[in-house]
Amino acid sequence: MQLLKLSYNCLNYDFIGTSTDESSDDLCTVQIPTSWRSAFLDSSTLQLFFNLYHSIPPSLSPLVLSCLVQIASVRRSLFNNAERAKFLSHLVDGVKRILANPQCLPDPNNYHEFCRLLARLKSNYQLGELVKVENYPEVIRLIANFTVTSLQHWEFAPNSVHYLLSLWQRLAASVPYVKATEPHLLETYTPEVTKAYITSRLESVHVILRDGLEDPLDDAGLVQQQLDQLSTIGRCEYEKTCALLVQLFDQAAQTYQELLQSTNSSAMDITVQEGRLTWLVYIIGAVIGGRVSFASTDEQDAMDGELVCRVLQLMNLTDSRLAQAGNERLELAMLSFFEQFRKIYIGDQVQKSSKLYRRLSEVLGLNDETMVLSVFIGKIITNLKYWGQCEPITSKTLQLLNDLSLGYPSCLKLVKLSAVQFMLNNHTSEHFSFLGVNNQSNLSDMRCRTTFYTALGRLLMVDLGEDEDQFEQFMLPLTAAFEAVAQMLSTNTFNEQERTLVGLVRDLRGIAFAFNAKTSFMMLFDWIYPTYMPILQRAIELWYHDPACTTPVLKLMAELVHNRSQRLQFDVSSPNGILLFRETSKMITTYGNRILTLGEVPKDQVYGVKLKGVSVCFAMLKAVLSGNYVNFGVFRLYGDDALDNALQTFIKLLLSIPHSDLLDYPKLSQSFYSLLEVLTQDHMNFIASLEPHVVMYILSSISEGLTALDTMVCTGCCSSLDHIVTYLFKQLSRSTKKRPAPMATDDRFLHIMQQHPEMIQQMLSTVLNIIIFEDCRNQWSMSRPLLGLILLNEKYFADLRNSIVNSQPPEKQQAMHLCFENLMEGIERNLLTKNRDRLSLSL
Numbered sequence: 001m002q003l004l005k006l007s008y009n010c011l012n013y014d015f016i017g018t019s020t021d022e023s024s025d026d027l028c029t030v031q032i033p034t035s036w037r038s039a040f041l042d043s044s045t046l047q048l049f050f051n052l053y054h055s056i057p058p059s060l061s062p063l064v065l066s067c068l069v070q071i072a073s074v075r076r077s078l079f080n081n082a083e084r085a086k087f088l089s090h091l092v093d094g095v096k097r098i099l100a101n102p103q104c105l106p107d108p109n110n111y112h113e114f115c116r117l118l119a120r121l122k123s124n125y126q127l128g129e130l131v132k133v134e135n136y137p138e139v140i141r142l143i144a145n146f147t148v149t150s151l152q153h154w155e156f157a158p159n160s161v162h163y164l165l166s167l168w169q170r171l172a173a174s175v176p177y178v179k180a181t182e183p184h185l186l187e188t189y190t191p192e193v194t195k196a197y198i199t200s201r202l203e204s205v206h207v208i209l210r211d212g213l214e215d216p217l218d219d220a221g222l223v224q225q226q227l228d229q230l231s232t233i234g235r236c237e238y239e240k241t242c243a244l245l246v247q248l249f250d251q252a253a254q255t256y257q258e259l260l261q262s263t264n265s266s267a268m269d270i271t272v273q274e275g276r277l278t279w280l281v282y283i284i285g286a287v288i289g290g291r292v293s294f295a296s297t298d299e300q301d302a303m304d305g306e307l308v309c310r311v312l313q314l315m316n317l318t319d320s321r322l323a324q325a326g327n328e329r330l331e332l333a334m335l336s337f338f339e340q341f342r343k344i345y346i347g348d349q350v351q352k353s354s355k356l357y358r359r360l361s362e363v364l365g366l367n368d369e370t371m372v373l374s375v376f377i378g379k380i381i382t383n384l385k386y387w388g389q390c391e392p393i394t395s396k397t398l399q400l401l402n403d404l405s406l407g408y409p410s411c412l413k414l415v416k417l418s419a420v421q422f423m424l425n426n427h428t429s430e431h432f433s434f435l436g437v438n439n440q441s442n443l444s445d446m447r448c449r450t451t452f453y454t455a456l457g458r459l460l461m462v463d464l465g466e467d468e469d470q471f472e473q474f475m476l477p478l479t480a481a482f483e484a485v486a487q488m489l490s491t492n493t494f495n496e497q498e499r500t501l502v503g504l505v506r507d508l509r510g511i512a513f514a515f516n517a518k519t520s521f522m523m524l525f526d527w528i529y530p531t532y533m534p535i536l537q538r539a540i541e542l543w544y545h546d547p548a549c550t551t552p553v554l555k556l557m558a559e560l561v562h563n564r565s566q567r568l569q570f571d572v573s574s575p576n577g578i579l580l581f582r583e584t585s586k587m588i589t590t591y592g593n594r595i596l597t598l599g600e601v602p603k604d605q606v607y608g609v610k611l612k613g614v615s616v617c618f619a620m621l622k623a624v625l626s627g628n629y630v631n632f633g634v635f636r637l638y639g640d641d642a643l644d645n646a647l648q649t650f651i652k653l654l655l656s657i658p659h660s661d662l663l664d665y666p667k668l669s670q671s672f673y674s675l676l677e678v679l680t681q682d683h684m685n686f687i688a689s690l691e692p693h694v695v696m697y698i699l700s701s702i703s704e705g706l707t708a709l710d711t712m713v714c715t716g717c718c719s720s721l722d723h724i725v726t727y728l729f730k731q732l733s734r735s736t737k738k739r740p741a742p743m744a745t746d747d748r749f750l751h752i753m754q755q756h757p758e759m760i761q762q763m764l765s766t767v768l769n770i771i772i773f774e775d776c777r778n779q780w781s782m783s784r785p786l787l788g789l790i791l792l793n794e795k796y797f798a799d800l801r802n803s804i805v806n807s808q809p810p811e812k813q814q815a816m817h818l819c820f821e822n823l824m825e826g827i828e829r830n831l832l833t834k835n836r837d838r839l840s841l842s843l
Contacts, residue, residue, distance in 0.1 A: 004052075004063040011070035016775070029124065030073045037078055043090050046071060050094035058107045065113035068094070072120040085132065088125055092133045095121070099142040108157050115150075115163035118143060122167050127174035131182040143167075144189035151196040154204050158216070165229035168193050172236035173293060191240040194233055197226075198244065198283055202252075205275035209268065217278060217329050224336075227282055231290030238287070238294075242303040245284060249310050252276045257317065274327045281311055281330065285337030291344050298355045304345075305359025311337055312364060315379065322386040328393060331383065335396045338376060342403060346372070347410065370413050376404060377419040388433030391448070398451040405455040408462070415462045424460060427452075428477045435503070446503050446552075450510040457514025464520055471523045478507060482532050489538055498549055501539055505556040512556065516565040525560070525576065533583050540587055544594040547612035554616040557587055561620060563627035570629055577629040578640075584624055585642040588617050592649035596656060611661070614653050615668040621650055622675035625682065647686055650675075651694055662701055663708055673705055673716035680723035688727070688749035695752050699724075699759050706766050711777050718781040721763060725788030726831055728753060728760075732792075761796045764789040768800065771843060783840035788831055790824075 016031045032040075039045050049071065053064045072091055079087060095117065104110045121130065130136060147164045150156075172190055201216075208215050217223060234241040256273040259265040284307045291304070315334055318326065345356055346369065360366040366375065380401050387393040405411055414420050422431075429436035435449065460474055472479075481504050488497040508528070515521045536553055543549040561568075561584050570576045595610050624630065624646075632643055654672070663669050676698065679687060687698065702724075705717035731750055753760065767789065771782050790797045805816045823842050828835050 001060060001063070004060065004067065008063060008067050008070065011067055028073055028120075029075050030070050031075050032078065034078070040071075040074060040078060040087065041083060043086070046087070046090050046094065050097060053098065053104070054101065058104050058110060061104055062107070062109035062113050065110060065117060069113060069116045069120055072117060073124050076124065085129065088129060089133050091121070092130070092135060092139050096135055096139045096142060099139070099146055102146075108160075111157050112160045112163075115157075115160040118146075119163035119166045122170040122174075127171060127178050127184060128180040131178070131180050131184050136182070137185060140185050140189060144192055147193050148196040151193070151200045154200045154216075155207075155213075158222075162225065162229075165197075165226060165233070169229040169232045172233045175236055176294065187237050190233055190236040191244075194230065194237075194241050195244055197230055197233075198248065198279075201279045201283075202248065202276045205279070206272050209272060209275065215275075215329075217275070220332075223282065227286035227336075230283065231286040232293045234283070234287040235290040235294045238300050238303060241287060242300075242307065245280065245287070246306055246310070249277075249280050249284070249307075252280060253310065253314055260317075260321070271327075274330050277314060278327070278330045278333045281314070281333040281337050284308075284311055285333070285340040288337075288344055289340035302355035302359055305356040305363075308341060308356065309359060309363040312360075312375065319379070319382050322382065326386060328387075328390060331387065331393050332396065334379070335383075335393070335400060338379065338400055339403070342376070342400070346376075346404070347407070370416070373404070373410075373413055374417050374419065376400070377414065377417055377423075381419055381423065384432045384434060388436075394434050395448040395451070398448050398455070401455045402451050405458040411459055411462045415459050420459060424456060424474060427456060446506050449503055449506040450513075453507045453510030454514045455510075457511040461514065461517065461520055466519055468523060471520075471527075475527060478504060479527075482535065486532075486535055489535065498539075498543055498546075501535070502549055502552050505536070505552045509552070509556045509559050512559040513564075516567055518567045518569055521567040522576075525580070528560075529576075529579065529583070537583070537587060537590065540591050541594070544591055544613075545598055545609060547609050550591065550613050551616060554587070554591065554613055554620065557584055558616055558620040558623055560584075561623045561627060563623070563629060568627055568629040578635065581624050581630045581635075582640075582642045584620055585646040588620060589645045589649045591617060592653050596652060610653075610656070611665060611668060614657065615665070615671040617653065618650070618668075618671040618675045621646055622671065622678050625675075626678045647683075651690065655694065655697060659697075659701055659704055663704060663710075663713070666710065669705070669708070669710065669713050672701075673713045673720070676702070677716045677719045677723075680720040680727075684723060684727045687724070692748075692752050692755075695749065696756065696759070699763075703759065703763050703766065706763065706770070715778050715781040718767075718778070718785055721767075722785035722788065725760070725785055725792055729788055729791060729831055757793070757796075760789060761793050764793055764797065765800055768804070772804065779843060780840060783843050784836065787827070787836050787839045791829060791831070 011030060011032070014031075015033060049064055049068050053061050053068075056064070076084060098105070098114060105114060133139070147168065150161065150164055154161075168190060171184075171186055175184065175186055178184055204216070207213065252273055256270070256277060259270050259273060288304050288307065291300070311334070318330060318334075345354065357366075357368065357372075360372065366372050380397055383393055383397040387397070404414060415424075427435070432452075435452075456474075460471075464470055481500060485497045485501050485504065508524075512521070512524060515524050536557070539553050540550060561580060568577065568580075591613060595613060598609065625632075635643055657668075661668065662672055687695070690698075702717045702721050705713050706721070708714045708717070728750070735750075764786075767782055767786055770776055771779060771786070776782055801820050805813050805820070808816050823839070825842070827839055
């Protein structure tokens, strides 16, 4: 056991520091050293592990298979073509031997590792190489039989099925690219795998309901993963797949209809048929979505049409019964089908002469895409009417509406539909129950409202233009709701308005996101300011301790100040930019000051409540500072302290958060570091005016962020560091050129840096080591602050260079020394762009 563990650890070692994602088995290559090559060229090494598997007890053999999984994944470059073919042949022979003698495979651990081994055969080798193996026909037959048997025993080791489906997905996807003359035989075996998967899922429904087992359909992630794999497998020999689905669907649909019409049918029988139809609808959607994997023919489009017609006919049947009863899983399957259908057959890239549309016209009378879109919208409205209290169905339905609204051509067709006009004119809780305020529902369940109003906003903008009357008409329900909240706030009746307000701000955020044109956005701005802005400010004052309320309000404000598509281009004489920033600053200041003195919330909850809003405040401030619609120089010139208040609040909030948490919470880290990038770029005078402990906190956060796993954070830190060292270099250069003395704040900043040279030196060491020794994902960004760091610390850089050179093996020291010489060749003592570029390119 210890020797096997040692072998596995050696094979699993990360030799080149790639830090692969251990949660994924996709395309995992073992980068073993070239010095091990002879061990792998010797076939007895591979044979040893296969012999061990057959010789030792089942309690130890899973570890042998784990070693074989790693051996099968050895990098291709270790061999030449002939050696690789020989190695693969021995590997396939070993797999064949296991399949021919499967006595140990009933053990779940052995089974799982063997499935992983099969998946690696295709992830590391090409189908063209596999078919040339001498025993390929026999091995592919055994693998197909093993897969079919595994799929039929769906209750055994369900997590291992992923690897088998992954193998067949990659095999099927390779078929169009195989140039070998040897037959791949996949046209024989992929239909068997497809049939086994489909029939086993249908047969599982009755057993699961009868025995009260956990239903796989409840695990949406697992189902979607398997369907994505099946979509490619099913499109290989699609005629057979389609014929099977038509046969099974017709049988299940006919039985279901008979049960509904019969007075003696049991609820169990109906539920079983609904479960079978749910699987079939999911699978039909998946194989239609798989069309992108293969070059499709007119005949295959016609087959898609046959399947689509059947699903739409089933939808008509189930929708007609929603007043009495409905099946949530079946509805979710319908939405999955619609999403796949939309991706493939809705849009400008689709040939309108497609035989799918001809079949829809013949069977259902749907003559063109507009009529098909009317079916989509009809289903969306039906779902929102009957399933408004079911969050999964509502959110997926609204996501479908949102996807349909993307793109001007689609919107143009949609707005012509009477059903869409109905939605634009009647978006109230009376017609769409999910818009109602329900005391039993969680405030977070209202998130789908933003999606709804984003879609409506896009549809409204198609014909809106400068028509303020149409805009006012659309906003009437929201106007009435705001007036009601204002009335309740004025009378201090705080029972319902928090829930009403949360719904309202989520609605408005959706509209604000959709209104990315200047004219439409100004209509919204004039509607909300100044009339309703005080209500938002009051909400922050009242419910600052409740992130379920404050986070939506803050996110709405962040959207309003986001200069999306340059929509915030105010006229020269317009004060709107300043007014908008004042409101933003006031909200940040109000929220920040209150959140720092939380009293009503239990102490153990205070920190979590604070983090939910702080990241949004950082995003708001960043959006304003980078939006370019407020001249902050003029702003300060006239004595307006709104900017200073906002920045001081930012510092207070920042200092209340430990360094480690800036990186531990992704949303917080991204908003903070992107804000810091803007501050160091355009407001270094503010950074330079800060107290020493604040400056050191910011520099420490940049230093830690340089090694962050999040590339966005790391890149932002590089940019911030570049701005800081550039500022320092300019100040030092100015002081040596007998220019007028720098301001006191600049003196203080320089003094802080001179008092703590180790901070900049540490960052120079970090950047240089990342560039030299790590798999640097953003080398250009890393290179930008490097020149400034070197020029500020020339003696330290010389010592660091010598240290790095001396740490290398003697035979490599001369080459490393030459690399450093080449790095600085032709580099001048300035930070001009041309000089920076020369250093970056020399890396």
